[in-house]
Amino acid sequence: MPAVRRSTAPSQPASSAPTRSTSAQASSLSKARQDNAREIAEDYVEAIADLITLTGEARVVDLARTLGVTxxxxxxxxxxxxRQGFVRSEPYRSIFLTESGAALARDCKSRHETVTAFLRALGVRRETAERDAEGIEHHVSDETLAAFLKFLHANG
Amino acid sequence: MPAVRRSTAPSQPASSAPTRSTSAQASSLSKARQDNAREIAEDYVEAIADLITLTGEARVVDLARTLGVTxxxxxxxxxxxxRQGFVRSEPYRSIFLTESGAALARDCKSRHETVTAFLRALGVRRETAERDAEGIEHHVSDETLAAFLKFLHANG
DNA sequence: ACCCAAATGTAGCCAAGGCTACGAAACCAT
DNA sequence: ATGGTTTCGTAGCCTTGGCTACATTTGGGT
Known part of the structure; x- marks a missing residue:
């Protein structure tokens, strides 16, 4: 039973209106979507760096186990x-980080540790802090990260 | 010039090794990937709720503008x-939230506001706080959110 | 009424992440 | 050196988010 046409309250033209105001933000989200690939890249280089540190090399199977995918x-x-220049590898060989890959890994690791330590300092349990940090670390700007560090210095 | 076979240091078998330790975490990431759809859902219902509040209804074009996509x-x-039961709509009509959609929107909005307020309380600039909160809100567990609120109460 | 602009919908393409199934290469032992 | 296990690559499929181009519906004006 199709009732109303344009629902009930078109009030404002709803055309030029929502550009920001209360919460209807824009653009940032659209970008955040494609940044999914960047997040994945960060997770991978981080895992690769960890594996190299822990076991001496990074193999496909190890990464698969670590990341929980096939x-x-x-x-x-x-x-x-x-293709994006973060790693280099040859068929059936280990995976190595390039300069930029290693740099990204260092950056991510540091960021990850800061976020984790910050959450811990707030009283969050270690396990939860680790889990949340994994998701949060990709979305923390330099400014916010600095605020986290400042808090840590003041409360550490 | 293909040098070594299995790189240089196979040291440990690298098989049963990386299950956690220093940082080589697992599973959580794999799940986080598919959760991308959930994040999108949250962004949409939040935007829909906002539009309804602000303009009286949520139309496709408005959402497109708000979210920065076509x-x-x-x-x-x-x-x-x-299909997932968060909204209902008929061709060429407005979009409405279902019960669960509205509940999700409320939850997200509250979470978003808490994160934003928390970052602001830490000294992060409004603009940055807003931007970071958009990315962070989807990854904050209830426990961490509670820690944020506790901090706000202690420093508000 | 009619027409036109705006709003939606549809078709079809791309990238990316996930998976299973299966084949090929590498390794380790016997 | 030969075979079996493990690791890796390829083929092929699904879902989802994004897009452009084009068709269709709405709705407002003249």
Whole structure:
């Protein structure tokens, strides 16, 4: 039963209106979507760096285990990361980080540790802090990160 | 010039090793990937709720403007959200939130505001706080959110 | 009434992440 | 050196988010 046409209250033209105001923000979200690939890249280089530190090398299977995906997914993603210049690898060999890949990994690791320590300092349990940090670290700006560090210095 | 076979230091078997330790966490990431859809859903219902509050109704074009994507993307996503029971809409009509959609929107809004207020309390500039909150809000557990609120009460 | 502009919808394309199934290469032992 | 296990690559499929181009519906004006 199709009732009303344009619902009930068109009030404002709703055309030029929502540009910001109370909360109807824009653009930032659209970008955040495509940044999914960037987040994945960060997770990968971080995991690769960790594996190299822990076991001496990063293999596809290890990454698959670490990241909780199949080796196929890892393999394909590594291809993309190689295309983007973060890693280099040859068929059936280990995966290595390039300069920029290593730099990104260092950046992510530091960021991750800061976020984790910050959450811990707030009283969040270690396990929760670790889990939340994994999601949060990709969305913390330099300014916010600085605020976290400042808080840590004041309360550490 | 393909040098070594298995790189240089296989040291540990790298098989059963990386389960957690220093940082090589697992599973959480794999899930976080598919959760992308959930984040999108949250952004949409939040935007829909805002539009309804601000302009009286939520139309595809308004959502497109708000979210910074084309109306096509919005249209298709709305179809998925409808399938998932968060919204209901008929061709060429407004978009409405279902009960669960509205509940999700309320939850997200509250979460968003808490994160923003928390960042502001830490000294982060309004603009940055808003931007970061958009990314962070989807990754904050209840425990961490509670810690944020506690901090706000102690420093507000 | 009619027409036109704006709002929606549809078709079809791309990238990316996930998966299963299966084949090929590498390694380790015997 | 030969075979079996493990690792890796490829083929092929699904979902989802984004887009452009084009068709259709609405709704407001003249």
């Amino acid at each position: 080796h196929v997914t890892v393999s394909r993603t590594i291809t993309r990361l190689q | 109306h096509v993307t919005v249209s298709r996503t709305i179809t998925r959200l409808q």
